Each structure stands twice: as C-alpha cells, then as structure tokens.
Amino acid sequence: MSTSLRITAASVEPELFDLPWHIPLKAWPKETIAALPRGISRHIVRFVHLDGRVIAIKEIGEKVAHREYDMLRNLGRIGAPAVAPLAVVTGRIREDGKPLEAALITEHLAYSLPYRALFGQWLKPETANRLIDALSILLVRLHLLGFYWGDVSLSNTLFRRDAGEFAAYLVDAETGELHENLSPGKRAYDIDVARTNIIGELMDLQSGEMLDEDADVVGLGNRLQERYNTLWGELTRVDSFASTERWRVDDRINRLNSLGFDVGELAMSSDSSGSSVSIQPKVVDAGHYNRQIMRLTGMNVEENQARRLLNDIKSYRALGGRGDQDLTVVARDWLVNIFQPAVNAVPVNLRGRLQPAELYHELLEHRWYMSEAAGHDVSMAYSTRSYIESILVHRPDERALLGQVTE
Ligand SMILES: Nc1ncnc2c1ncn2[C@@H]1O[C@H](COP(=O)(O)OP(=O)(O)OP(=O)(O)O)[C@@H](O)[C@H]1O
Ligand SMILES: [Mg+2]
Numbered sequence: 001m002s003t004s005l006r007i008t009a010a011s012v013e014p015e016l017f018d019l020p021w022h023i024p025l026k027a028w029p030k031e032t033i034a035a036l037p038r039g040i041s042r043h044i045v046r047f048v049h050l051d052g053r054v055i056a057i058k059e060i061g062e063k064v065a066h067r068e069y070d071m072l073r074n075l076g077r078i079g080a081p082a083v084a085p086l087a088v089v090t091g092r093i094r095e096d097g098k099p100l101e102a103a104l105i106t107e108h109l110a111y112s113l114p115y116r117a118l119f120g121q122w123l124k125p126e127t128a129n130r131l132i133d134a135l136s137i138l139l140v141r142l143h144l145l146g147f148y149w150g151d152v153s154l155s156n157t158l159f160r161r162d163a164g165e166f167a168a169y170l171v172d173a174e175t176g177e178l179h180e181n182l183s184p185g186k187r188a189y190d191i192d193v194a195r196t197n198i199i200g201e202l203m204d205l206q207s208g209e210m211l212d213e214d215a216d217v218v219g220l221g222n223r224l225q226e227r228y229n230t231l232w233g234e235l236t237r238v239d240s241f242a243s244t245e246r247w248r249v250d251d252r253i254n255r256l257n258s259l260g261f262d263v264g265e266l267a268m269s270s271d272s273s274g275s276s277v278s279i280q281p282k283v284v285d286a287g288h289y290n291r292q293i294m295r296l297t298g299m300n301v302e303e304n305q306a307r308r309l310l311n312d313i314k315s316y317r318a319l320g321g322r323g324d325q326d327l328t329v330v331a332r333d334w335l336v337n338i339f340q341p342a343v344n345a346v347p348v349n350l351r352g353r354l355q356p357a358e359l360y361h362e363l364l365e366h367r368w369y370m371s372e373a374a375g376h377d378v379s380m381a382y383s384t385r386s387y388i389e390s391i392l393v394h395r396p397d398e399r400a401l402l403g404q405v406t407e
C-alpha cells in the first residue's frame with residue numbers, strides 16, 4: 001500500500017522499509033522501541049532497534065528534515081562532534097490514506113545521555129560545572145569550523161562521559177548554518193542564546209526540585225561565556241615576541257596541544273627590522289590525544305580518556321624499563337597485557353554500563369584510591385575485582401532512567 005514511501009540515504013539500508021511507517025511514530029509498537037533516555041523536544045522522537053543497532057527517529061516537516069539531514073552530513077564531513085544522519089523518510093501514508101509527517105533518522109549516539117538523565121534525583125553543582133565546560137568546548141569547536149548553531153542549549157546537546165569529565169555532541173542542527181568564516185557577531189549571538197537557554201533550563205530544574213534552589217544559575221550561564229572566551233582566545237590569539245625568543249613558538253604549540261588541539265596552520269610575520277615576530281594559529285584541529293590513541297591502539301575514544309590512556313601506556317613503558325622503545329610497540333603490548341585483561345575481567349552482564357575506555361579510567365581511579373589507602377601499590381587484578389564488587393554492581397544503570405524523562 002505504501003508505494004509512495006521514499007527513503008533518501010547515503011547508504012543502502014533495506015531494513016528501513018520494514019518499519020511501520022504507516023503508523024504515527026508515537027503509536028509505534030512497543031517491541032520496536034528501544035527504551036533509552038531522551039531529552040525534551042517539540043517533535044516526537046523515538047529510538048528504534050534496527051538490525052542490531054539503535055536509530056533515532058524524529059517526526060518533522062519534509063523540508064526541514066532534508067535540511068537538517070544535509071546539515072548533519074556536512075558537519076560529519078568536516079569532523080564536527082554531532083550525531084550522524086542516516087536517512088530521510090517521506091511520502092508516509094496512513095492505512096486510511098491520510099498523509100503522515102516526514103521522518104529524519106540519525107544513528108543513536110552510543111553511551112550518550114541527555115543532561116536531564118545525568119543526575120538521578122539531584123544535580124550536583126559540580127556536575128553542572130562540567131556540563132557547562134563541555135558545552136563551551138563544543139561551541140568553540142563548532143565555531144572554528146564555521147558552524148553557527150542558532151539554538152544552543154543543554155537540551156540540544158548530548159553528553160558522553162570522558163574520564164570524569166564530559167564530552168558534548170550536537171544533536172539538533174535544525175537552525176544551523178555553515179559559513180566560510182563566522183563573524184564575531186554571529187558567534188556572540190550563539191553565546192548569548194546559550195547563556196539565556198542554560199539559565200532557563202537550570203531554573204526549570206530548580207523549580208522541579210532537581211537542582212538546589214541556592215545554585216547560582218546565572219553564574220553558570222556566565223561560566224559558559226567565560227570558558228568560551230578563554231578557550232577562543234587561546235586558540236586564535238596573536239602572540240608577538242622578539243625574534244631571539246623563537247622558543248615561544250614551541251611554547252604556544254605545546255599549550256594548544258595540552259588543551260587537546262593540533263595546529264594545522266600557523267601564520268608568522270615579522271616587522272620590517274626583523275626584530276620582532278608575530279604568530280597566530282590559522283587552522284586548529286581538536287582531537288590531539290584522540291588521534292594519538294587511534295594511531296597507537298585503533299581505539300576511538302574521547303579526548304580526556306585518550307590523554308589518560310596515553311599516560312598509562314607511557315608509565316607502562318617506563319615501569320617496564322623500555323624507555324628506549326617506540327611507543328607503537330609498547331602500546332600493542334599494553335593493549336594485550338593490561339587494557340584488555342582489565343576490561344575483560346568485567347562480567348558480560350555489566351559490560352554495557354560504561355564504555356570500555358571510561359571503565360578503564362574508573363579502574364585506574366579505583367586502584368589509585370586502594371593503593372593510597374594501603375600505602376603501597378595494589379595489583380590491577382586485585383583492584384579490578386574490588387571495583388566490580390564494590391562499585392560497578394551498584395552503579396545506577398543509566399538506561400533505567402528513562403522513567404524520569406518528561407516530554
Ligand atoms: N541520534 C541521537 N542519539 C541520541 N539521542 C538522540 C538522537 N537524536 C535525538 N535524540 C534525543 O532526542 C531529543 C530531541 O531531539 P531534537 O533536539 O533533535 O528534537 P527537536 O524536537 O528538534 O528539539 P527542539 O524542541 O529543540 O526543536 C534530544 O535531546 C536527544 O535526547
Ligand atoms: Mg532540540
């Protein structure tokens with residue numbers, strides 16, 4: 001009957017035709033729906049099992065669906081942290097012949113959480129700070145790529161755990177625009193919208209008694225602005241120094257690396273007498289540590305996780321007296337002898353609770369606390385058993401938070 005159904009996708013996904021497109025999304029049968037936490041939205045959004053993975057479906061006007069799909073594809077192409085688009089479905093018709101709205105399909109971002117699911121009953125001010133910091137990094141990264149968001153908010157962002165911090169991803173690109181170069185005015189507007197939305201969202205939490213009524217929500221909104229400005233300044237500022245102080249070039253690059261950015265292109269100029277030099281990063285790419293871990297281990301992890309793993313590989317090298325060996329060789333041994341055994345020690349039924357790199361980060365933390373308490377190093381095998389029994393089994397299953405998501 002649904003001969004009019006059209007699916008626009010970059011890759012062939014025949015299973016998509018098996019979904020009940022003739023039914024409004026909110027009435028889809030329970031068996032197809034994946035119960036995962038979801039943020040607040042105007043449109044109907046559902047997660048659906050499809051051939052061993054989970055997809056997110058949003059019912060939305062046809063034009064907007066295509067626009068958002070194209071925008072997300074472009075963002076993916078330039079390496080922006082955003083959800084990945086899969087398809088647009090149009091020409092949906094109900095059994096009684098009435099038309100239904102189009103649908104935008106994206107891949108569910110594994111292990112991601114909407115901000116409202118990040119706290120069971122209560123948002124700790126400390127957690128709020130971390131969310132804001134992650135969002136400010138995301139905004140800087142998007143702006144560097146020339147993306148104007150137009151609707152920055154906690155609701156339009158997804159968060160992944162990142163070695164005790166958070167990494168933020170864009171989930172809603174409906175209002176976005178890609179520019180060759182983003183004007184300061186557009187950037188300022190995005191920051192302003194972010195600030196206003198964050199304050200509103202946090203006040204909402206306060207009135208719902210999920211955030212302490214004394215928490216400084218305006219301060220948190222301002223924090224985004226401050227964090228953004230500091231990072232933007234670090235990444236784009238012009239440095240001038242005497243031409244005898246060339247080491248300051250390395251210094252600047254090292255500082256950018258430690259913030260997780262690589263310098264793709266650097267503009268240098270000197271004055272007519274040649275006594276002073278100016279430098280300014282022209283192209284900076286996020287993912288300094290991510291790329292190193294990718295090259296060494298093949299794992300694609302978040303930036304802070306990558307930094308953590310890199311340090312662990314280096315201390316494994318030092319402790320093994322292998323300081324003269326190439327990190328590539330050492331990393332392979334570390335993966336087989338250290339990382340994999342630790343992660344595999346976790347019972348299968350608990351493995352889905354955390355991403356392997358985040359799990360490993362927690363294992364390292366736990367071993368550190370145990371060693372400190374014992375006054376000597378405890379073995380990884382021993383502390384891993386303790387972590388599983390005393391922490392992981394009691395960890396709230398983040399998937400179970402679904403019941404608290406309001407729509
Ligand atoms: N690919 C995805 N992976 C994980 N979660 C997703 C994904 N797509 C959507 N979501 C969830 O659905 C929620 C709503 O999505 P989205 O913000 O795109 O809807 P919207 O109706 O356009 O929102 P708005 O009200 O801001 O216009 C998100 O906050 C997020 O929690
Ligand atoms: Mg939204």
